[in-house]
Amino acid sequence: MAMKTHTKIALIFFCLVSAALILLSAGVYFLTNRYSLSDFYKRLEIRAVVMARTTLDHEAASIQVLQEVRQMHLERLPEEREHYFRITEGETFEAASNQLGLPRSFFTRIVSEGEATYKSGNTCFAGVKYASRSGSYAVVVSADNYNNMMLLSNLRNFLLIGISVTSILTLLISLTYANKIFTPVKKITSQVREISSRSLHLRLDVVQTDEIGELQRTFNNMLDRLETSFATQNNFVSNASHELNTPLTAIIGQAEVTLSKDRAPVEYVEALKIILSKAERLHEITRSLLYLAQTGFTDKLEANESLRADELLWEVKGMTDRMVPANKVQINLSMMPENPEWLRVKGNNKLLQIALSNVVNNAIKYSNNQVVIMSIGTSENEVIVVVKDLGIGIPESEIDFIYDPFFRAANTAAYDGYGIGLPLTRNILRLHHGSIRVSSKVNAGTVVELRIPIAR
């Protein structure tokens, strides 16, 4: 049964309220019934005692007083009857019980406990044991509990009507209110429907401060992120084209100039050297771009091998030694975990090498080949590699953009680079369920933390 949420809410509320009302009313009715019965029995007992004293004890003075009291203060109850029976040894009360239509246990209770009560339909019986001068008697007074029946039936009717009316009112009110609560939700639904990839700049109007407002704000945040991400993608394409175009233009230009007239062989050699270096640069860029694209769009790693993270450091140091023989990169193993198995990670060796070497190369480049320290340690469930340099640092205002492809900070003008290293590193780490964190101080240095989960 596909019920709308607001109908469900209203129905639940209605059922709860009705149940509560019914329980309450049942409780009130039941307790009133019990109380009024016990109250009535007490009245009957009083009359029994008075009757006994006036009839069985023939003391003239007290009889008169009692009769007066009886006349003035004890009203005659409906169908009031009085009976008394002598209690003798071995009396079975058979006759008495037949006469009044009461069970014999009633009488035996009077004898043993001194009082007893019984109800048959509307008629209530109360009996007391009275010890008069002429022996023990069982005095029984009966009357119809007419008033209380009236009271109880009135109460019952009132409660029933009250419950019905209140329940219906509750149902109507809760249906209306539930509907009202959902109006802003319906509004959000219709507004969001308008937003498409072409109109991502649209936002919801946030007017409320409650949960609905939170929802609207969160939607707007999500739209901000989507818009940024779409813009980044667009930027990527145009940036990539631009970066690829630059060396190509240089190659074409160089070739055209060289071919424009006859030249000496040494000039051709020069030109070819320039073309070669530009072509290599182009090759570098396309390779990095390919990696970036591949690692950016997949979630799964291919070639999942088990490797030791400290070996990774040595491998990257080796690569760096080949590329920059005069490098001052040091490896600090002072905080390496005692158990080398805690340095074991699962991943793609080549990709991790690229990720780490990008960071190390940046460290060397932007510090003009000063000391770079690679440290490694293990925390609760991650291997942490820290690369620290004493370079030009990253301005605080730009540190949020360092992962944007092709982004280069303002102070990197003197240095060569495409701005692809860090985005690639981050993608690779993400693929390995790890993370990267960069902190930096301009002209003091940069610290890059790479984290990879330990293989369990």
Added chain:
Amino acid sequence: MVQNVLIPTDFTIESLNLLKAAATMNGRPKSIILFHAIHLSDSITDLLFFSKSKFIESIANEDFLTAVKIVRNRYASIIKSVEMDLFVGRSSRAFENFVAGNAVDLILIPDAYKFRHASDRSIDPLGYLHRGNKRTRVISWKQNPDLSAADTLSEVFQFDPGLK
């Protein structure tokens, strides 16, 4: 026999050099208590809802806890456990009871390092720690002026515990 070592902390990574020193002192396994001294509130309602663990959670940041883990993993066979506790007493007698209650065998204090206030309730633990005490050892290390790594995780790699 596991030695119980009491080490004061201000939840900075530099103060963890005491932990490193404890791990490299002698080869015996150790159970470490990192303690921080604070001044408890005077208000009854504050005291009713005060929780040591919540307080510590609020001042111990991620980097500090990660650094502790790194040091523990480095000296896994020596450091059997690291507990973080608060000392909330107000007198040296109370501190002596704290030490006795934790069955402390060894207390490490820094030579030149100044503890910072990790919270506005914090007190300098050096007020309770005396060099002359038979259980105390003084540890010194060179303060590093390198600001670019100040109190970041990379600081944990900086100091070699070989420095005495």
